[in-house]
Amino acid sequence: MSLNPDQPIKFSPTHRLQWEEAQQKFVILYPEGLVELNQSSAEILKCCDGTLALAQIIATLEEKFATRGLADDITAFLEVALHNGWIAQ
Amino acid sequence: MAGLHNNMTTLTPPRWLLAELTYACPLQCPYCSNPVDYAHYKTELSTDDWKRVLTQARQMGAVQLGLSGGEPLTRQDLPELVQHARALGYYSNLITSGYGMTEAKIIELKAAGLDHIQVSIQASNQQLNDHIAGTESFVHKKQVAHWVKQHGYPMVLCVVLHRDNIGQMADILAMAEELGADYLELANTQYYGWAHLNRDLLLPTKAQFEQAEAIAQAYKEKVAGKMKIYYVVPDFYEDRPKACMNGWGSTFLTIAPDGTALPCHSARQLPGLDCPNVNDYSIAEIWNDSKAFNFFRGDDWMKEPCRSCDEKAKDFGGCRCQAYLLTGDLYATDPVCSKSTQRGVIRQAIESAQQCVGSGTEKPLVFRNNKNSKALSSPI
Numbered sequence: 001m002s003l004n005p006d007q008p009i010k011f012s013p014t015h016r017l018q019w020e021e022a023q024q025k026f027v028i029l030y031p032e033g034l035v036e037l038n039q040s041s042a043e044i045l046k047c048c049d050g051t052l053a054l055a056q057i058i059a060t061l062e063e064k065f066a067t068r069g070l071a072d073d074i075t076a077f078l079e080v081a082l083h084n085g086w087i088a089q
Numbered sequence: 090m091a092g093l094h095n096n097m098t099t100l101t102p103p104r105w106l107l108a109e110l111t112y113a114c115p116l117q118c119p120y121c122s123n124p125v126d127y128a129h130y131k132t133e134l135s136t137d138d139w140k141r142v143l144t145q146a147r148q149m150g151a152v153q154l155g156l157s158g159g160e161p162l163t164r165q166d167l168p169e170l171v172q173h174a175r176a177l178g179y180y181s182n183l184i185t186s187g188y189g190m191t192e193a194k195i196i197e198l199k200a201a202g203l204d205h206i207q208v209s210i211q212a213s214n215q216q217l218n219d220h221i222a223g224t225e226s227f228v229h230k231k232q233v234a235h236w237v238k239q240h241g242y243p244m245v246l247c248v249v250l251h252r253d254n255i256g257q258m259a260d261i262l263a264m265a266e267e268l269g270a271d272y273l274e275l276a277n278t279q280y281y282g283w284a285h286l287n288r289d290l291l292l293p294t295k296a297q298f299e300q301a302e303a304i305a306q307a308y309k310e311k312v313a314g315k316m317k318i319y320y321v322v323p324d325f326y327e328d329r330p331k332a333c334m335n336g337w338g339s340t341f342l343t344i345a346p347d348g349t350a351l352p353c354h355s356a357r358q359l360p361g362l363d364c365p366n367v368n369d370y371s372i373a374e375i376w377n378d379s380k381a382f383n384f385f386r387g388d389d390w391m392k393e394p395c396r397s398c399d400e401k402a403k404d405f406g407g408c409r410c411q412a413y414l415l416t417g418d419l420y421a422t423d424p425v426c427s428k429s430t431q432r433g434v435i436r437q438a439i440e441s442a443q444q445c446v447g448s449g450t451e452k453p454l455v456f457r458n459n460k461n462s463k464a465l466s467s468p469i
Binding site: 013 | 150152178180204205241243272314317
């Protein structure tokens with residue numbers, strides 16, 4: 001199972017991405033579990049809205065943070081996210 | 090309340106709230122984790138009490154909510170509590186036997202904002218399931234599992250493992266896959282409460298454990314990406330104790346049906362804790378300042394060999410309830426640990442259970458019901 005670069009990526013309908021005020025962090029919630037996210041992971045996941053594919057997510061984030069060369073990090077993180085069931089295509 | 094921040098432990102907020110809504114349950118599982126004397130606790134918090142508890146715990150940072158019991162479906166206000174929890178931002182988990190669940194209720198709870206339903210099944214076939222549950226329930230449980238899936242919840246199947254069903258591991262895995270479980274929790278019985286009482290009849294042999302675990306591990310790879318398997322290890326056959334509750338008073342907050350706040354759901358049996366009640370104190374007072382929640386925070390309470398052990402920050406000396414239940418000393422090293430001088434009690438428990446197999450002297454399982462609870466304990 002690996003990312004299809006042509007397919008849009010959506011956040012898993014059976015997980016929830018939520019800002020936690022007490023922790024000042026985004027978290028992923030799922031049955032009896034919780035993953036705390038760092039800022040960059042949260043930014044990537046927020047782009048997984050079911051309309052953008054990999055290249056568009058990279059472009060969106062590079063533009064948002066006025067930087068280049070994020071492709072490898074974003075791809076690697078999304079592979080992990082897919083493997084963990086946090087995102088789907 | 091007396092503050093007991095005895096060793097400058099960093100206080101972390103609760104993350105997990107286990108709301109035991111009721112001790113009422115139509116099932117009679119002989120490994121139930123409710124206290125053996127549950128029948129004497131008759132009062133239940135009101136809807137407003139529970140809403141206040143949910144609100145206060147959420148303000149402190151609790152985000153995972155377990156709605157449990159007994160059987161939480163026996164509470165008529167369940168949808169109202171779910172709705173309140175959702176509005177507060179909890180991720181709510183309904184932990185149910187499925188008994189009494191209807192499709193209409195599943196739809197109602199979904200609309201109220203319930204995030205997930207965990208259905209327990211006692212075995213992979215009807216005869217054993219209905220025997221262990223003490224209630225005819227197998228066919229309906231499978232129906233409930235289908236509805237859960239059909240209505241878009243992540244579906245978690247929970248099977249508690251013991252001597253009578255551990256040999257069904259391959260069938261249990263196949264059943265979970267057939268039902269479309271997203272998660273399968275294979276929970277080896279933990280020997281507290283009713284399970285402690287029935288240990289000689291429930292504890293499998295080491296060979297049974299190893300065989301079952303090997304089958305489950307192999308299956309894990311087969312269903313990777315489709316179904317997640319959580320395997321709760323049987324600590325009697327480990328040589329290090331579990332890191333109980335992720336550290337006392339660090340993460341988990343349990344509220345019993347009568348409003349007693351517990352650092353773990355078995356802590357009620359520990360003497361001298363003076364567990365506070367939500368009718369008397371706020372969740373913040375209970376979490377930060379109560380004697381019970383500070384009792385085993387940090388490591389100042391530890392005796393040897395824990396005190397000088399380089400693994401003490403990893404397993405916190407193991408489970409306090411198990412230490413007390415098996416050694417009579419709530420400060421002792423969990424006897425599961427091979428460094429414990431009292432490891433012999435675990436060996437004896439294993440031997441005693443093995444002698445019981447096929448000896449012809451087997452006593453019957455004591456089922457969890459009001460009659461047995463009253464007969465086995467004196468009024469509180």
